[in-house]
Amino acid sequence: MTDDRPHLAVIGAGPAGLAATVAAAAHGVHVTLIDSAARAGGQFYRQPAAELNAGRPQALHHQWRTWERLKDALAHHVEAGHVRLLTDHHVWLVERRLNQWLNQRAGDADRNAFTVHALLGPEQETPAEVRADAVLLATGGYEKVLPFPGWTVPGVLTAGGAQAMLKGTLAVSGRTAVVAGTGPLLLPVATGLAAAGVEVAALVESADPKAFVRRTRALAAQPGKVAEGAQYAAQLLRHRVRLLTRHTVVAAHGDERLEAVTVATLDTDGRVRPGTERRIACDTLAVGHGMLPHTDLAETLGCRLDGIDVQVDDEQRTDVPGVWAAGETTGIGGAALSLAEGHIAGRSAAARLNGTEPDPRTWAPAAKSRTKLREFFAALDTVYAPPARWTDLVTDDTVVCRCEEVTGGAVREAVDGLGAGDIRTVKLLTRAGMGWCQGRMCGPAVAGLAGCELTPSRRPFARPVPLGVLARAGEPESEAEPE
């Protein structure tokens, strides 16, 4: 630490973490901002690698001016010594020592109640630790993956993965793409690929546009979002992208490489209408069915969840003293909501770490925007849901868990033949979820096939950790050096 200010560790340098860092640093707190990526920006403001010397990085982005403001403010605070930015740091655990936090709140000089444990660089084998007085979790979300026949063929990737590749490396994965699934993320993905020169043969959305009509109140409250949707629609038209609503991909075809997909119409119950199947030639399928919040670090800290989201109060505080959360870890809702939540969390943390009661009037515009955006995304959630009968498409030989190569048939046998009624029992009987990703990818699919709710899995660590690192954790020399 470079000064005697209270010290906040912010994990995640996406819109939420950046807004929180800038707000806290501007109000007298020393911040260490930690992210696993090579550059700050998160998913929404993902930047091309510096070596690519991108001439017009803004071409693939919207709200570029907001990013420039955040980036400049961050640079200013880093230069002034108020913020330390640690990129390429993969956090696997945040440890909390209860007594130190209580002493600190009572005015005792005892500080550093939290230790953030990270692994450095692409190999993720070298440990680093950051000690802080409080922690703000802004770890975002990840995509919900649902299996179907052929989803493991090379050329099939997640919608966000295609977008991340485009924004981060300026590369596209093929010449002709189909973008499919459900949710607002499909729009920037389809238009981004088309703008990069890919022929987008179709945007296949399983939601029914009529469902929007029933939610006109929530839509009318967000004219900016409606205008954004209209801009995407105009771009789809300009690039001649065929929009197929109430459709779904039933299979991907190809051996070494994707050659085509079969799409079909859905009926009102979410079942495929027999006889409506048609084949679309393509070498890329970007498919996404919505997002799930990253909650591993919050769970190990003991933070209460609300369903699958980290629960927070009006100040973005979790129920664990000294831990704030902001952005998509508290619920999926897009970059603007993440910015508002991050701003509020940063200001609240700064006030409380400086020993004062925060005044919510100082963040009133952000709070107003948060309320409206939460309502808007709650309405969108009811529209953009995977087809109700998506599990009908998972044939018995479809791989469900890629890490352990567990098929749909094996999961069904565990449920119907052996009586498994929850994800954990299916895991014990089939090994689904026992591999490298620890069920992060196959969890929703296994829950769907088992007919149970997707519940948080209480993993002890947010990512795999070498045993040697685990054994040495907490030794004094592993504190991260300032860059």
Ligand SMILES: Cc1cc2nc3c(=O)[nH]c(=O)nc-3n(C[C@H](O)[C@H](O)[C@H](O)COP(=O)(O)OP(=O)(O)OC[C@H]3O[C@@H](n4cnc5c(N)ncnc54)[C@H](O)[C@@H]3O)c2cc1C
């Ligand atoms: C792959 C992908 C691509 C997306 N592309 C778009 C898009 O183009 N347009 C759009 O409107 N929305 C996009 N989204 C949605 C987007 O995530 C959100 O709207 C927005 O970025 C959320 O902001 P956030 O700050 O909550 O989280 P994020 O932007 O997701 O930032 C979270 C940050 O936390 C870091 N992190 C997470 N866990 C750890 C850990 N254990 N250790 C260290 N760092 C960690 C991540 O590296 C990331 O930088 C995308 C989502 C995904 C998953």
